[in-house]
Amino acid sequence: MTLEQLPTGQRALIAEVQGEDGLRARMLALGLRAGREVAVIRRANLGGPIQVRVGSTDLMMRRKEASLIQLTVIETLR
Amino acid sequence: MKRIALLGMPNTGKSTFFNRLTGASARVGNWPGLTVDLLSARILLAAEMVELVDLPGIYNLHGYSEDEQVVRHFLEHNPIDLLVVIANATQLDRQLSLVLQLKELGLPIVLLLNMADEARRQGIRVEHEKLGQTLGLPVVMMSAKYGQGFPQAKQTIEHLQKDAVARTADPAAFARDDELEARLERLVSNTVHVPVSASQGLTNRLDRVLLHPLFGLPLFLLAMYIVFEAVYTAGTPLQDGVAWLLDAFKEGYVAPLLGGANLELQSFLLEGVYNGVGTVLSFLPIIVLFFLFMGVIEDSGYLSRSAFLMDAFMARLGLDGRSFVMQLMGFGCNVPALMGTRVMRSRGLRLLTMLIIPFSLCSARLQVFVFVTTAVFSPAAAPLVLFSLYVMSFFAAFLTAALYRRRLPNDEPLLLELPPYRFPTARQMLLRGWQESRQFLKEASGFILLGVVLVWFLTHYPFEVQPASSATLAGQLAEWMAPLFAPIGIDNLMSIALLFGFVAKEVVIGALAVIYGASESALPGIIAAQLGWIEAYSFMLFVLIYTPCLSTIAVLKKESKSGWFTVVAVIWPLTLAWLVSFVFYQTAQALTAA
Numbered sequence: 001m002t003l004e005q006l007p008t009g010q011r012a013l014i015a016e017v018q019g020e021d022g023l024r025a026r027m028l029a030l031g032l033r034a035g036r037e038v039a040v041i042r043r044a045n046l047g048g049p050i051q052v053r054v055g056s057t058d059l060m061m062r063r064k065e066a067s068l069i070q071l072t073v074i075e076t077l078r
Numbered sequence: 079m080k081r082i083a084l085l086g087m088p089n090t091g092k093s094t095f096f097n098r099l100t101g102a103s104a105r106v107g108n109w110p111g112l113t114v115d116l117l118s119a120r121i122l123l124a125a126e127m128v129e130l131v132d133l134p135g136i137y138n139l140h141g142y143s144e145d146e147q148v149v150r151h152f153l154e155h156n157p158i159d160l161l162v163v164i165a166n167a168t169q170l171d172r173q174l175s176l177v178l179q180l181k182e183l184g185l186p187i188v189l190l191l192n193m194a195d196e197a198r199r200q201g202i203r204v205e206h207e208k209l210g211q212t213l214g215l216p217v218v219m220m221s222a223k224y225g226q227g228f229p230q231a232k233q234t235i236e237h238l239q240k241d242a243v244a245r246t247a248d249p250a251a252f253a254r255d256d257e258l259e260a261r262l263e264r265l266v267s268n269t270v271h272v273p274v275s276a277s278q279g280l281t282n283r284l285d286r287v288l289l290h291p292l293f294g295l296p297l298f299l300l301a302m303y304i305v306f307e308a309v310y311t312a313g314t315p316l317q318d319g320v321a322w323l324l325d326a327f328k329e330g331y332v333a334p335l336l337g338g339a340n341l342e343l344q345s346f347l348l349e350g351v352y353n354g355v356g357t358v359l360s361f362l363p364i365i366v367l368f369f370l371f372m373g374v375i376e377d378s379g380y381l382s383r384s385a386f387l388m389d390a391f392m393a394r395l396g397l398d399g400r401s402f403v404m405q406l407m408g409f410g411c412n413v414p415a416l417m418g419t420r421v422m423r424s425r426g427l428r429l430l431t432m433l434i435i436p437f438s439l440c441s442a443r444l445q446v447f448v449f450v451t452t453a454v455f456s457p458a459a460a461p462l463v464l465f466s467l468y469v470m471s472f473f474a475a476f477l478t479a480a481l482y483r484r485r486l487p488n489d490e491p492l493l494l495e496l497p498p499y500r501f502p503t504a505r506q507m508l509l510r511g512w513q514e515s516r517q518f519l520k521e522a523s524g525f526i527l528l529g530v531v532l533v534w535f536l537t538h539y540p541f542e543v544q545p546a547s548s549a550t551l552a553g554q555l556a557e558w559m560a561p562l563f564a565p566i567g568i569d570n571l572m573s574i575a576l577l578f579g580f581v582a583k584e585v586v587i588g589a590l591a592v593i594y595g596a597s598e599s600a601l602p603g604i605i606a607a608q609l610g611w612i613e614a615y616s617f618m619l620f621v622l623i624y625t626p627c628l629s630t631i632a633v634l635k636k637e638s639k640s641g642w643f644t645v646v647a648v649i650w651p652l653t654l655a656w657l658v659s660f661v662f663y664q665t666a667q668a669l670t671a672a
């Protein structure tokens with residue numbers, strides 16, 4: 001499963017971050033690293049960006065980039 | 079002189095700290111080999127003059143964005159005594175990676191963990207001494223915004239700077255890539271303690287409303303409308319007050335003082351310089367208010383939310399959410415907004431954004447509109463007229479993007495932090511209002527003075543004839559341009575004002591004052607008598623869309639590094655301005671005649 005497919009309100013662990021080097025470096029710097037926990041907070045209308053929470057940082061990213069992030073373990077948020 | 083550089087990720091509070099440390103006495107400096115200007119200030123630290131340089135915020139050292147290259151170039155070529163690194167204490171899980179990278183450079187470093195207040199509120203505990211020991215550098219907790227911990231931070235910097243030796247960064251370190259990740263993980267888990275549910279309750283609750291799928295966007299537009307309404311409602315009485323004071327001063331002191339001088343000199347000083355400059359000055363309250371409100375919105379974190387709300391729409395125009403934010407910044411002044419596009423890596427995206435920013439109704443144009451609207455329209459209609467101009471401003475920008483998107487393609491990813499909502503302190507707001515107004519006066523005053531003097535000359539020479547009549551230089555020039563302006567309902571005298579508006583919009587009202595030989599308080603009456611509402615609106619449409627000012631053109635050229643692009647960015651808005659005014663004027667004429 002990728003971050004793009006993760007249902008809103010659920011958490012998962014990042015397994016791998018794909019994409020070209022520059023983009024990966026930026027994602028890393030924003031906290032999107034293998035092993036970190038992520039959650040999708042909300043999705044904008046009309047195929048717009050998604051709001052993602054990693055640690056104490058909230059990010060917005062487009063669905064295309066979110067599909068580069070592979071996830072593993074999934075559990076339901078309380 | 080010793081040199082201290084300030085560095086950190088974007089939005090960590092670097093500017094806030096810089097302002098606190100320097101008392102906001104920064105100047106913009108040019109650095110050899112850099113295309114961008116850096117903010118720097120000289121301050122007294124431990125009885126020694128030190129130069130403090132504010133470097134752009136960056137996410138890492140290996141990045142390819144322009145800002146990252148600027149920082150790299152600066153550190154490689156300028157010897158530094160001390161590197162002050164600022165990190166957001168609530169986000170150390172990711173921000174420490176930059177610190178680890180910076181440590182490799184072999185420069186002396188102080189680490190300031192900012193936003194200690196937010197960390198405390200969220201229950202985040204940082205063992206900063208242990209962190210310092212592990213990293214091998216001094217670490218201080220502080221809040222740049224509220225001042226806690228600031229004295230310790232300053233002391234630490236003074237202490238380290240005393241026996242520092244300037245060094246440049248070890249260039250090899252920039253390439254060295256990292257097994258830093260594993261170290262980072264260990265470091266964070268040993269020293270930073272985040273409660274299981276870090277509470278950002280207020281931000282979450284606000285987001286639920288402000289980012290609502292249906293109401294988010296209408297709420298945003300409403301918020302913007304309220305800001306403009308507030309600026310207008312609070313600003314116009316203040317403006318009238320200033321105009322009245324200037325008038326009284328002129329009649330009471332300046333005019334009698336000049337009583338003995340010859341007539342030309344009197345006319346030059348009173349109708350040229352005093353009226354022209356005075357009219358512009360009377361707008362200062364509106365400018366200050368505008369920047370105060372914009373500052374609050376910018377600081378609050380709402381702007382990055384607007385990027386979230388607008389991205390789907392902007393993407394269809396070949397832009398992204400950040401372009402929208404820059405467009406909004408442009409409502410203050412186009413120049414910094416244009417410079418803000420540096421964060422974009424794709425050239426297509428950057429140029430397309432730079433092409434639409436000049437349509438943003440900046441505060442200089444706002445002056446013209448407030449003035450003309452107040453003079454010609456009823457108090458009830460005025461706010462609506464102003465709002466319609468803001469709508470037009472977006473329309474012109476979006477139309478332009480739609481037309482040019484194919485020529486300036488982009489596939490840049492969008493990744494943006496959504497910071498928690500913050501409200502600026504009174505101190506921050508006042509400081510900002512003051513800085514912006516000072517900037518406005520400094521940049522505009524030369525242009526304005528030169529502009530009004532030139533207008534006075536054109537409208538009064540030759541001196542024998544009736545001022546501003548068709549026999550003057552201005553009259554002849556206007557007649558020559560008449561075939562172009564008559565079809566859009568702009569008469570000869572107004573077209574002269576437009577000509578000067580090309581230099582800077584701040585000049586337009588001053589120019590009108592000089593052209594009509596009227597003082598600030600008499601001018602609205604004259605304008606109302608001269609212009610019907612159709613002509614007035616057509617005039618404003620033209621002012622809105624055509625080239626904002628010379629400074630904007632200069633920045634467009636400098637930032638795009640392309641003569642071709644600059645020419646398009648000037649010619650296209652002129653064409654569009656004429657077309658829009660033409661369509662409006664002719665349609666309105668036809669409709670009212672029928």
Ligand SMILES: Nc1nc2c(ncn2[C@@H]2O[C@H](COP(=O)(O)OP(=O)(O)O)[C@@H](O)[C@H]2O)c(=O)[nH]1
Pocket residue numbers: 086087088089090091092093094095135192193194195196220221222223224377378500502506
């Ligand atoms: N709560 C809190 N907010 C801060 C602090 N320092 C800065 N800020 C806010 O953080 C935001 C970013 O600050 P700024 O100085 O512009 O960051 P820069 O981008 O690093 O220059 C602004 O809204 C500041 O008001 C702090 O110590 N505590």
